[in-house]
Amino acid sequence: MNKLTLVFLLIMGQACAQKTYLSELNPLSKFPSELKEVSGMEIAADGNIWVIEDSGNKDKVYKVDRDCEEKESLKIDHAKNRDWEDLTKDINGNLYIGDFGNNKNARKDLVIYKIPKEEMGKKEPNADKIEFKYPQQKYFPPKKDSLYFDTEGFFHLNDYLYIFTKNRTRPYTGKTLIYRVPDKKGEYEAEFLGTLFLCADQDHCSVTSADISPNGNTIALLSYGFVFLLTDFSAPDFTKSSIKIIDLNTNTQVESVCFVDNKTLLIADEENNHGGRNLYELKLD
Known part of the structure; x- marks a missing residue:
């Protein structure tokens, strides 16, 4: 038995041991036609929802209500939408x-834009740059078996931004790499x-968005059709978490997740041939 076959069998054995729970998304509303590719969401201080779109779209953050009716939009100064993939906030409102x-794993200009709370009332708020690189990435792009450095999910916790990479390896390993960077302007x-x-x-196990519950006890990692709920962890080590897999019973391109409260998720999908451009609610047990 060669090494590749052994690795594949080990992965399949682990997959078979994981129980999957079937759930149903509750549709809330449909985003306007100009928001076809919502890639990140976060709850605003007033209970509405901040959303962004990914590459090819405007350098703007939009606020919508639960009916997906647009309330305002902010053009972010000093921030270029190369490929915006997720939103998060801290307890101070930043x-x-x-x-x-980083679909091709070729970028060397990875950045997280921090919009201070006091800037959010402006029409064109200024953003600070948190620039970073992955120490494990030596080639741009790396070989197909090392395509770990696309990213679509992160959240804020205790002065750090926690990053979960999107796996594009071939053959597929099913792993996400976990990193963190400080939440302050700088190069890291x-x-x-x-x-x-x-x-x-x-097709279902690469991270497309992430969030952590307000009480800090549950992490939600969204993928195409699944949500992975992580519990029983002690930050910053999430590698020994208990994982519950929820099958969302959808074939649309779900790209965004955020917690409303400790037991409720909002999920959004992009528009594609299967439908999409919707906002959903998912109640957790």
């Missing part, structure tokens, strides 16, 4: 945009925290 989409080498095996299906 908003963070993850410009770290991201701190590598370890790897997390999610599952072995390359």
Whole structure:
């Protein structure tokens, strides 16, 4: 038995041991036609929802209500939408945009834009740059078996931004790499925290968004059709988390997740041939 076969069998064995729970998304509303590619969401201080779109779209953050009716939009100064992939906030109300989409694993200009709370009332708020690189990445792009450095999910916790990479490896390994960077302006080498095996299906097990519950007890990692709920962890080590897999029973391109409260998620999908451009609610047990 060669090494590659052994690795594949180990991954499949782990996948078979993981129980999957079937759930149903509750549709809330449909985004306006100009928001076809919502890639990140976060709850605003007033209970509305901040959203962004990914590459090819405007350098703007939009606020919508639960009916997806647009309330305002902010043009972010000093922030270019190379590939905005997720939103998060801290307990002080500062908003963070993850410009770290990296489909080909070739970028050397990864950045998180921090919009201070006091800037959010302006029409064109200024953003601070948190620039970073992955210490494990030596080639741009790396070989196909090392395509770990696309990113679409992160969240804020205790003065750090925690990053979960999107796996594009071939053959597919089912792992996401976990990093963190400080939440302050600067240039950083991201701190590598370890790897997390999610599952072995390359169509459903790569992270497209992330968030942590308000009480800090549950992490939600969204993928195409699944949500992975992580519990029983002690930050910054998430590698030994208990993982519950929820099958969302959808074939649309779900790209955004955020917690409303400790037991409720909002999820959004992009528009594609299967539908999409919707906002959903998911109640957790």
